Amino acid sequence: AVYKYEIKVNYKTLLLKTDPYGIYCEQRPANASIVCNTTDFKWKDDKWLEDRKLKNIDKEPVSIYEVHLGSWMKKDCSSLENVTCDQEFYNYRELAPLLADYVKKMHYTHVELMPVMEHPLDESWGYQVTGYYAPTSRYGSPADFMYFVDYLHSKGIGVILDWVPAHFPRDAHGLGRFDGMPLYEHPDPRRGEHPDWGTKIFDYGKNEVKNFLIGSALMWIENYHVDGLRVDAVASMLYLDYGRGDGEWLPNIYGGNENLEAIDFIKELNSKMHELHKGVIMIAEESTAWPMMTHPVEAGGLGFDYKWNMGWMNDFLNYMKLDPLYRKYHHNDLTFSMVYAYSEKFILVLSHDEVVHEKGSMIAKMPGGYEDKFSNLRVAYGYMMTHPGKKLLFMGQEFGQFAEWNEAKPLDWMLLGYDKHTELQTYVKTLNAFYKEHPAFWQIDYSWEGFQWIVPDDSQQS
Numbered sequence: 001a002v003y004k005y006e007i008k009v010n011y012k013t014l015l016l017k018t019d020p021y022g023i024y025c026e027q028r029p030a031n032a033s034i035v036c037n038t039t040d041f042k043w044k045d046d047k048w049l050e051d052r053k054l055k056n057i058d059k060e061p062v063s064i065y066e067v068h069l070g071s072w073m074k075k076d077c078s079s080l081e082n083v084t085c086d087q088e089f090y091n092y093r094e095l096a097p098l099l100a101d102y103v104k105k106m107h108y109t110h111v112e113l114m115p116v117m118e119h120p121l122d123e124s125w126g127y128q129v130t131g132y133y134a135p136t137s138r139y140g141s142p143a144d145f146m147y148f149v150d151y152l153h154s155k156g157i158g159v160i161l162d163w164v165p166a167h168f169p170r171d172a173h174g175l176g177r178f179d180g181m182p183l184y185e186h187p188d189p190r191r192g193e194h195p196d197w198g199t200k201i202f203d204y205g206k207n208e209v210k211n212f213l214i215g216s217a218l219m220w221i222e223n224y225h226v227d228g229l230r231v232d233a234v235a236s237m238l239y240l241d242y243g244r245g246d247g248e249w250l251p252n253i254y255g256g257n258e259n260l261e262a263i264d265f266i267k268e269l270n271s272k273m274h275e276l277h278k279g280v281i282m283i284a285e286e287s288t289a290w291p292m293m294t295h296p297v298e299a300g301g302l303g304f305d306y307k308w309n310m311g312w313m314n315d316f317l318n319y320m321k322l323d324p325l326y327r328k329y330h331h332n333d334l335t336f337s338m339v340y341a342y343s344e345k346f347i348l349v350l351s352h353d354e355v356v357h358e359k360g361s362m363i364a365k366m367p368g369g370y371e372d373k374f375s376n377l378r379v380a381y382g383y384m385m386t387h388p389g390k391k392l393l394f395m396g397q398e399f400g401q402f403a404e405w406n407e408a409k410p411l412d413w414m415l416l417g418y419d420k421h422t423e424l425q426t427y428v429k430t431l432n433a434f435y436k437e438h439p440a441f442w443q444i445d446y447s448w449e450g451f452q453w454i455v456p457d458d459s460q461q462s
Contacts, residue, residue, distance in 0.1 A: 002026065002033070002034055003019070004018060007180070016172075017178060018130060020133075020175060020212065023142055036141065036142055038142045038146070041147070059444075060442065062391065063390070063392075065111050066349075068114045068395065069114075090139065100157055109436070110157065112162065112392065114126050115129060116161060121169075127232060130169065146223075160281070161220055162232055163220070165237070167194050167201050169198075182203070201236075226280075228280055228305075231283065234293075238262060266304075285310075293344050309347060316383075320365065322367065328459040342388070347391070348392065355404055355405045358404070363397075370420070374420050381427070381428060385434075393428070
């Protein structure tokens with residue numbers, strides 16, 4: 001059955017809302033909830049889940065392949081020779097063997113999926129969520145998504161999901177002004193609206209809102225057996241003045257710019273997750289120097305397991321973009337990250353954010369002619385593997401896609417018909433295997449004992 005909630009605000013106004021707790025939704029542009037049984041699925045990953053509880057991920061190799069399911073590959077692209085693609089999405093069940101086989105061949109340990117929670121607009125890449133409890137129906141049903149996770153587990157691949165508790169869109173069928181009044185969002189626009197993004201901000205001071213969000217996070221672990229959540233846009237949650245000018249924000253009770261309610265929410269989220277699900281990893285996408293992000297809540301931290309290292313990524317890409325002749329003047333960009341490398345537990349990221357919005361693909365950022373670009377990119381990936389921290393690379397960058405990522409098109413798999421792209425792909429595959437086979441890269445990756453500069457200051461030879 002297809003259903004919505006009809007909410008009578010007053011004698012003139014009726015609202016039609018999608019079920020906030022709905023587990024299945026019509027395919028966009030339709031947006032009604034669908035009654036759906038998810039209890040019949042027969043999971044086969046019991047051993048995986050038991051092993052996960054016993055693992056200390058800090059002492060394990062982690063090399064993550066970041067994927068946007070809708071554009072990794074589209075129908076008629078499964079054969080690399082056949083590059084005429086229609087715009088049909090693969091179903092989760094079809095994607096499972098295609099993606100798992102590729103990730104396994106490339107020796108990645110995990111995939112991280114850009115949000116698969118239901119969202120109305122393809123162009124948002126999933127980051128403007130309307131269904132916090134529903135896998136998007138673009139790629140199939142909840143049972144199909146269960147099959148996808150189960151299949152990846154059967155091939156020894158962990159599944160991390162991007163999850164967005166920082167904001168939600170204004171779509172009429174969504175959470176905004178749910179009963180005609182601000183219900184999920186903060187009522188004061190200085191706290192409840194994102195001026196940059198045109199979205200609504202959750203009211204983290206409400207127990208009902210915290211319960212809704214923490215319930216969503218736990219549901220993805222419990223119902224869909226995923227292995228971790230990467231929490232999007234954490235900085236925007238922590239700072240009341242994020243993206244706002246003077247007079248556009250409301251200080252906290254002490255006059256500061258810290259969002260005390262959001263901080264409490266994050267601590268509660270991470271505490272509850274670690275209490276109930278040993279071995280599940282919580283990752284923060286956070287771009288500032290907020291302290292103790294990955295320290296335990298009991299020790300005054302926020303309780304995340306890892307934080308994306310955006311500082312390393314910015315410095316390193318600035319360095320790599322330079323002609324090698326000029327790199328000696330910017331040696332600090334290469335070495336500065338070691339000053340704070342052990343202040344948090346980091347994941348080094350070359351993510352989707354770096355290959356969109358006219359930033360150019362990884363290969364396009366590299367200086368020099370055609371062959372130089374490939375040489376530079378090999379050096380970049382090699383350096384990344386030897387630097388402390390877990391690793392993440394966005395899809396397409398492993399074979400040197402020249403075009404900037406576009407969510408409406410599949411990756412340019414036809415490039416693998418050219419030697420240089422195949423060689424780069426083979427290099428990344430070999431690098432991942434080499435990383436996994438050598439404990440020196442990851443066993444005490446989180447401590448000074450695990451790393452030593454041989455020559456830190458030879459800027460002349462870079």
